Every structure is written in C-alpha cells, then in structure tokens.
Amino acid sequence: MLKQLTITNLRNITELIIQPSSGINLILGDNGSGKTTILEAVHLLSLGRSFRTRFLKNAVQFGHQKLQVIARTTRDVPVGLQFDLTQGLQIRLNSQPLKRLSDLASQLPLQLIPANCHQFFEQGPRYRRQLLDWGLFHVEPSFNYQWQSYRKVVQQRNSALRQHKKDQEIQLWDTHLAEYGEQITRLRQQQLELILEKFSIIFPRLCPEFTGVDFALQFKSGWSKEHSLIEVLNTNLERDKKLGYTRSGSHAADWSFNINGADPAEIFSRGQQKLFVLALSMAQAEITLDSAQHTRSILLIDDISSELDQHHQQIILNELAKLPVQSFISSTDYSLVKSLESDKSATVFHVKHGRK
Numbered sequence: 001m002l003k004q005l006t007i008t009n010l011r012n013i014t015e016l017i018i019q020p021s022s023g024i025n026l027i028l029g030d031n032g033s034g035k036t037t038i039l040e041a042v043h044l045l046s047l048g049r050s051f052r053t054r055f056l057k058n059a060v061q062f063g064h065q066k067l068q069v070i071a072r073t074t075r076d077v078p079v080g081l082q083f084d085l086t087q088g089l090q091i092r093l094n095s096q097p098l099k100r101l102s103d104l105a106s107q108l109p110l111q112l113i114p115a116n117c118h119q120f121f122e123q124g125p126r127y128r129r130q131l132l133d134w135g136l137f138h139v140e141p142s143f144n145y146q147w148q149s150y151r152k153v154v155q156q157r158n159s160a161l162r163q164h165k166k167d168q169e170i171q172l173w174d175t176h177l178a179e180y181g182e183q184i185t186r187l188r189q190q191q192l193e194l195i196l197e198k199f200s201i202i203f204p205r206l207c208p209e210f211t212g213v214d215f216a217l218q219f220k221s222g223w224s225k226e227h228s229l230i231e232v233l234n235t236n237l238e239r240d241k242k243l244g245y246t247r248s249g250s251h252a253a254d255w256s257f258n259i260n261g262a263d264p265a266e267i268f269s270r271g272q273q274k275l276f277v278l279a280l281s282m283a284q285a286e287i288t289l290d291s292a293q294h295t296r297s298i299l300l301i302d303d304i305s306s307e308l309d310q311h312h313q314q315i316i317l318n319e320l321a322k323l324p325v326q327s328f329i330s331s332t333d334y335s336l337v338k339s340l341e342s343d344k345s346a347t348v349f350h351v352k353h354g355r356k
C-alpha cells in the first residue's frame, strides 16, 4: 500500500505529490486533466511498466529528459522509478537497485481494471490465465518458481522440436514439464475454487439481478481431462513435431465461471461484464489478504463511470469501502463525491492540467 506518491514529468504532470488514503482514492477531473496518468504512475511503480505504452519515452513530459515516480509504502519501504531518455529505466527498492521485477510486484500487489475491461470476454485465454496467475503469485509462494521453471522447460522442448532433434532428445524434457504442469494445474484449481467462493458472494452484491443464480467453475488445464500430461505429451509427439511446438500443457489453460450453466460472454450486458471483472478482482484482493502474506492489494479502476450507471457506481464504492484494499479510481463525474460523504477513510483528489 502507498502512503505517499510523488510524480515528476510524467505526461502532463510536472510535479504532483499526493498522500493517498488507505481505502478509496477518487480522482476527479475533466478529460485530459491527468487522472489516468496518476493511475499509470502507480502501475509503473508496482510493475515497472505502463499499461498505456510499451515505450516509456512517450510518457516522458514533452521537452523533458526523464520521468520519475517515487513512493513510500506503508511498510516504510521507499520505491523509486526513473526513466531517462538516454539512460533508460532504473528502479530502486529499499534504496537498492532492483534485481528482479517480481520483487517489486510482491511489494505492491496491484490489479488494474481498465476503462475497457472486456478483454476477459473478448481476448484469448492468455488474459484470463494472467488474471488467475496474478493471485497465485501473491498467495502461493511456490507458484512463481513452478511457473518460471515450467516455461523454461517448454522453451527447451520447443527448441528441440524446431531443430528436428531425435525423439529421445525431445522427450528428455517431458518428465519435468509434466511434473511442473500437474503442480501448476493443482494450484490453479485451488485458487479458482477460492475465487469462485468469494465471487459468488461479491458478484450478486454488485449486480443484485444475479442474486440466487448458480455459479460454476469451468476450468481447462490445457490438456485432455482423461489423461495425465505425460501421457498426452507421449501420444502427441508426432503432432508436436509437425507443429514445431508443444501444443498441450499449462500454457494452454483457460477458465471462466458459468452462470446458470451458460457462458457469461453469451449473456452479460457490457456493464455486467465490467461488474464481473470487478467482482473477480475484489475476490482476488480478499484472498490475497487472507493468505499467509496478509498483503493488502491495490486496485486501479480507470474511468469507473464508463459503461456503468450511477446506481452501480455507487454500489461499487460502497462495496470497496468494506474491502481491505487501497483503490485509485478515476472519473469525470463530480457527483460521485456525494457517494463518499459517509466514508471517513476515502480521499477525493481534483486534478486540473496535471495539478491538484
């Protein structure tokens, strides 16, 4: 969680210092005032990259040489990020140069709900896997190791397949690949069951018309249910050789929750899709807090007002106030301030031309 944030030369923000509350931080302002830029700064600090551009040079304020984002977490760990047009990216965590980006992410677990958060339904399984694995990364200490090891083995096997190596040399990787894969599947399934449990409570609160409906887990491990991964790798060796890559495995997993037996993508309105994604993020935030690490996570909600009516925005703010998360929410709708009047822990920031 962040207790102070200083942003320098990021887009239209020349210098901005804010002391966020531990609960809701509502950022209000007109179009182009710098609201999403504040969320971008928090994202940069947590993940070392922007959600708006792959090229950080575009985020440096025109006419300047570098951007900086500096913060202090509630554990009193200083975090600082600088992107210089000539020297590139430098990150310091606890006054030391950062070794691995995952160290940064574990200090500040962050979930982003972009203005257009329909990727869950519209994009391929990759986005859904990342969403699930985000939770595991923060909850299950062994997951990161398992997943990184798995990826390395798949890369080695794929490279053997592409180089038309002998069967034995390709199959050399199979035992490890299958072990990691089976373990990742177990962890993913456990996490999904936890998410489903929380989601089934939160979602009907955000979307009361779904009260009393049945939610069920739909999980595809990435290979056929009837067989173990090692069997599938053996059986499909010829296919993989033709393709030049390993088709089955944890890298091909996918999941969703069925609603009354139906795929939510088929029944939800646009606003309901957004509420679905919000409920999932809230569920993950609760699980992260319940875990052994007890980490309080950060939720970024860019443009809460898009696709949601006032009533649903109000419900979200009420539910967020009960949740142990620090949220940064942007909106152009000044009337939202009224919804927060009774929430003593909420802070409202008004931004205008990159200033408070």
Ligand SMILES: Nc1ncnc2c1ncn2[C@@H]1O[C@H](COP(=O)(O)OP(=O)(O)OP(=O)(O)O)[C@@H](O)[C@H]1O
Pocket: 010, 011, 012, 013, 029, 030, 031, 032, 033, 034, 035, 036, 037, 038, 058, 059, 060, 061, 062, 303, 330, 332
């Ligand atoms: N590299 C840059 N240097 C200076 N200004 C920039 C740079 N990149 C973007 N901007 C400007 O920064 C401003 C802030 O953009 P931002 O996306 O944060 O606005 P916003 O408040 O989220 O607006 P909206 O309500 O439309 O989403 C915009 O006016 C944009 O044109």
Ligand SMILES: [Mg+2]
Pocket: 035, 036, 037, 302, 303, 330
């Ligand atoms: Mg914006």
